[in-house]
Amino acid sequence: MITLYDTTLRDGTQREGMSLSVEDKLRICARLDDLGVHYIEGGFPGSNPKDIEFFERAKGLALSNAVITAFGSTCRKDTPAADDDGLRTLLDAGTSAVCIFGKAWTVHVTETLQTTLDENVRMVTDSVAHLKAAGRIVFFDAEHFFDGYKADPEYALRVAGSAASAGADAVVLCDTNGGTLPHEVAAIVREVAAALAGVPLGIHAHNDSGCGVANSLVAVDAGCTHVQGTVNGYGERAGNADLVAIIPALVLKMGRECVSRDQLKLLTEVSHFIAETANISPDAHQPFVGVSAFAHKGGVHASAAARYSAAYEHIDPASVGNLARVVVSELAGRASLTMKAEEMGIDLTSDPDTVARVLERIKELEYKGYSFEAADASLDIMLRKAVGQWTPLFELESFRCIMEKREDGRVMTEATIKVHVGGHRFIATAEGNGPVDALDRALRIAIGRFYPALARIELTDFKVRILDEKKGSGAVTRVLIESADGERSWGTIGVSENIIEASWEALVDSVEYGLTRATGDQAG
Ligand SMILES: [Zn+2]
CATH class of the missing domain: 3.20.20.70 (Aldolase class I)
Incomplete structure (x- = not known):
């Protein structure tokens, strides 16, 4: 002992x-x-x-x-x-x-x-x-x-x-x-x-x-x-x-x-x-418990791992409460996607058409600049949409973001959001220290009364990367948001030529995913 x-x-x-x-x-x-x-x-x-x-x-x-x-x-x-x-x-x-x-x-x-x-x-x-x-x-x-x-x-x-x-x-x-x-x-x-x-x-x-x-x-x-x-x-x-x-x-x-x-x-x-x-981002590569500790990348390896996990994993991930998370990328084949879907409670084993359709969609999105490796929650939502198991929690009519730099050096951002929730139309305005912060605050005011669980969801990290110019269409911005509810954390992604639009996309995924899990509405 x-x-x-x-x-x-x-x-x-x-x-x-x-x-x-x-x-x-x-x-x-x-x-x-x-x-x-x-x-x-x-x-x-x-x-x-x-x-x-x-x-x-x-x-x-x-x-x-x-x-x-x-x-x-x-x-x-x-x-x-x-x-x-x-x-x-x-x-x-x-x-x-x-x-x-x-x-x-x-x-x-x-x-x-x-x-x-x-x-x-x-x-x-x-x-x-x-x-x-x-x-x-x-x-x-x-x-x-x-x-x-x-x-x-x-x-x-x-x-x-x-x-x-x-x-x-x-x-x-x-x-x-x-x-x-x-x-x-x-x-x-x-x-x-x-x-x-x-x-x-x-x-x-x-x-x-x-x-x-x-x-x-x-x-x-x-x-x-x-x-x-x-x-x-x-x-x-x-x-x-x-x-x-x-x-x-x-x-x-x-x-x-x-x-x-x-x-x-x-x-x-x-x-x-x-x-x-402790407000410390969990280390994705931490032995045993990191989200990447059992993540396999690459089509051949992933499909082999799905068939015979002991050959590629030093322990059964379930024994420590972790998952054999398969990294879904354009390299990964059908086996990884089917396994990933299974982790999410969606059975795709007898649905090759959907698998093919989703893989095609992932390829398309990755070409545009998406990367789902750190955005499991966005992948989850995309998969649910593909199999018809997703209902948006609110509808956006429009948002507007104004940034002002004043003479005294102060920078102020204000966001106004118009959304429809449960048959009502809400308009909310909030200030923040940047566009994402202002949008996040306005969205919380707008839909918070319908979704009290939103109070527990927090944006913990925000990363922006400018991707290579593609076909002369200008630089593309990729935004990754990390969110947490005190127990779990999840990642979402947005990609656009406009940084605020990319941020909004990642923000909406983050909020919808967090709320869905809190209420269990769409858990498969
Ligand atoms: Zn000591």
Whole structure:
């Protein structure tokens, strides 16, 4: 049994630009609990008002798998654990598990802490014993363990052994600087496991050498039974070990028990949910969960993959809740289109005429400058239109966009939209910081009362590319819009010689696709 310890909410938020509200953190806890994570490190209690509020409100969470854990450090030098303010705050958080870090590298003891090697061991022992006496589950993070072990194995082992003797429930070997390589981690963990027989060991790896996941897996192979990491590998510098890659590797490839097969199927959803919550675009090429992680391009390969997936896929994508998304391009043949349609719930296997017609249409559109690889939602809509399973949610009468640059340098855009919804005609005007923003706002005002779910849909990314001139008709603009509703994200596309028209096309697809999925109206 491998214990999974998530530190997305503490170490993960050290990532530059990443910030989570208390509400975000609580929602993430619920998802990590569904996924089957055993411990969730919530933060440093008492370090700031946000963390204080989090630990207070986390008491009200009904979790079935995970234990919320408070993080802190050992007592200060020359201070008994019982008199230490930091440890008192840690206990005051009221969690049943705590994790404290301490020094395991001599140079950090003498230079950073400016104390003696013996006093550092006293701090570790006294702190762990104090927290155990208070009835807590206690994990000890041995900071800089691998670097410390290389410099002075005897002392690093002495620190780890002291924490274990004082009652730590796991001694976690940290590669704090993230520079250790897998063969070194494997060798050192084996030596530590032999020296501290019977002590539960953990691994906390960072990705500075690109080996965060690899180091975690070799550590398990060498005897660690507790793995710390973050979802999507978020963390400072190059990030932490990515639990999203570690968990399926443990379950599917190493046969190690940690989450159930059913829980594993939530992996893709949880990964994308946390990315969206952190307002970070999910990485399309992320192993296991990226939308392109199982995307095949090219007619021959795609049709072969459809016939015999094991020859082209390292795992069954469904086992981690992902899809064998077939990239539909003009290269792809009938098999990919049929498979893509099946993913969308449209059965085209007995309808070769429609397949031929849609393929012809895709070719035509790609010639004009469309590309559906990042615009699954537009492809979905186009397919549904082709098989007669699509009803537009509103009808456009007209829109108008005015841009004004003023003397003071300010740029203002105003959009007016006239639409028909449910037998009514609506006219709405809105201002925005650009044409897409203004159109989006006006459209929301116009149709929002009919489709309240629109409030949850957000445009998260907007990309514009000017394509090569074709046949002297002037440059063509391609607009890609990424949207999200807090759980999922989707891409849409528009192409036109006019950038506002291209944006409008992508915007309408985005809104209609999002609303259709929210209401389930046209789900096949
Ligand atoms: Zn760390």
